[in-house]
Amino acid sequence: MAIRQIIRMGHPTLRKIADPYPADQIGSVEFNELLTDLKDTLAASGGIGLAAPQINQSVKVAVIEISAAESRYDQSISMPFSVFINPRIEVLSKEEQGYWEGCLSVPGLRGKVYRPQHIAVHYLDQNADTQKIKLQGFLATVFQHEFDHLQGKLYLDHIKDTTQLSFEAEFLEFELDRQDLTH
Numbered sequence: 259m260a261i262r263q264i265i266r267m268g269h270p271t272l273r274k275i276a277d278p279y280p281a282d283q284i285g286s287v288e289f290n291e292l293l294t295d296l297k298d299t300l301a302a303s304g305g306i307g308l309a310a311p312q313i314n315q316s317v318k319v320a321v322i323e324i325s326a327a328e329s330r331y332d333q334s335i336s337m338p339f340s341v342f343i344n345p346r347i348e349v350l351s352k353e354e355q356g357y358w359e360g361c362l363s364v365p366g367l368r369g370k371v372y373r374p375q376h377i378a379v380h381y382l383d384q385n386a387d388t389q390k391i392k393l394q395g396f397l398a399t400v401f402q403h404e405f406d407h408l409q410g411k412l413y414l415d416h417i418k419d420t421t422q423l424s425f426e427a428e429f430l431e432f433e434l435d436r437q438d439l440t441h
């Protein structure tokens with residue numbers, strides 16, 4: 259068990275396309291250590307998602323955990339701790355919605371990002387089984403934000419209107435009615 263340092267914007271690993279995780283190494287000692295570190299680091303961070311590149315491991319593994327008790331999110335949205343290996347996003351509808359996003363690798367900022375709101379995700383789970391899930395709305399945004407990290411992208415790359423970018427303190431002062439996300 260280890261809480262790892264989360265690297266921040268400017269670190270070159272965040273801009274690399276991560277390597278696919280070798281399916282035959284899922285379940286190995288190294289894999290289980292990576293999962294434990296992602297889980298512990300996410301729990302310590304207060305975020306809802308973490309990608310391996312954010313702890314400076316450039317492989318396509320991400321974890322998401324959304325507690326229904328998290329009062330700042332819609333109470334109806336929750337997801338138990340889940341592991342996504344080599345995920346691929348299929349956009350089911352180009353219809354977009356904007357959410358205010360934050361990122362553990364870009365601390366102190368919030369920005370409103372518009373993304374497709376109906377997606378399917380194809381991935382391997384922690385037992386190396388092939389899975390597919392469909393997601394809408396908030397969850398679709400969370401997954402796209404997380405998986406961007408596996409492609410060397412940050413949410414800031416999607417912001418075309420920089421008036422939709424704010425420091426966290428000012429966001430909280432002036433944008434209290436808006437939902438925020440932290441990954």
Ligand code: ZN
Pocket residue numbers: 360361362363403404407441
């Ligand atoms: Zn992030």
